[in-house]
Amino acid sequence: MSLSHVDCWIFDLDNTLYPRTCRLFDQVDKLITSYVVDVTGYEWADARKLQKEFFAEYGTTLNGLMATRNIDPHDYLQKVHDIDYSPVQPNPALMDTIRALPGRKIIFTNADRGHAENVLNRLGGDDVFEDIFGIIEAEFAPKPHNPSYEKFLAAHAVTPKSAAFFEDMEVNLKVPHNLGMHTVHVVPGADFDGSELEPFELERKDGEAHIHHVTDDLGTFLSPFGRRN
Template structure:
């Protein structure tokens, strides 16, 4: 189905605006495991298992740690985003395509604003997006839980019937679909080795009704719409 009616373009950040193959989020992932080790005293393997269980059940490891260990979310976010951003390559083609889309462009991320800004600096997209809606603005209630989307919609007065939502996690597209948005699942290319990930992190079934479009090349996918802006 076409996206020619869309005037609000909503993008996830990690593994959506940059490719998984640059392995930026691998750094975050390992720092999250280290944080779980520090909080629980578990050995690395057990901490990583708990991390993934929290991610699957609570939407983010942070949400699970807040619910079960009463961690300070600001301390957590500072620690897990203390990373090297140079693996993210400038992508002027993608940024130009998004810049040229008709209407509003907004980032909606389960990370924090500082992390998003650091990624955008590397991509060359600091001037592209109207705003960044982050986990702090969501009051630490992450995607895919409904309150996160409700807060986002209220904050930006989004008309869902005129919006498109871009995500690498298919589960995070269920609520946008239910609200009437068009949904785009951004998937890794065929050359990506996801052997270290849990199956649910890359899961996509061909018959999922909440997935309207699938792409492994976001710039190419957007270019036809950008040309008509």
């Protein structure tokens, strides 16, 4: 499928705009487990099991905790994003490639705006994207559930058929495909050790209808679509 008609480029953030190999999200992942321990009183292993169950069922652990516990989502977001961002290396080449794409560029993440801004500052892309649509803007409705995408489309007046959606979680591409967007699954390279992750977190479904393209090198994939002088 060609992307020559695309005039709105929608990017997930974590493990999409930076490589999984920098392990930034590992810090968030462990802080989420700690938060579940604090809320439930569970031992670490049981808290982590519940965390992953929530993630699979509710789209985010936060959504699961909000559905089953009386928690303050803003407190959660502040605590799980209290991390060291230095593992994200500047990537001016990728940011220049995205900057050169014709049309609008928007971040759509299940994290919050502050986390996204911290990542973009590290990448050198704080001037690249029109806006950041985070979990607060989605009123805590996460991908992969329909309401999150509906809120995004309404907030940014996106025409799905002229949009492309880039994601590291293949399940989050099902609704964009159904809406008529072109989808790109951004996967880690073959050398990535995903032993600490659940299988569904790294699942690849090449050939499935909702996966139009697969790449482990976002910059190389995007470079042919930049503006021509």
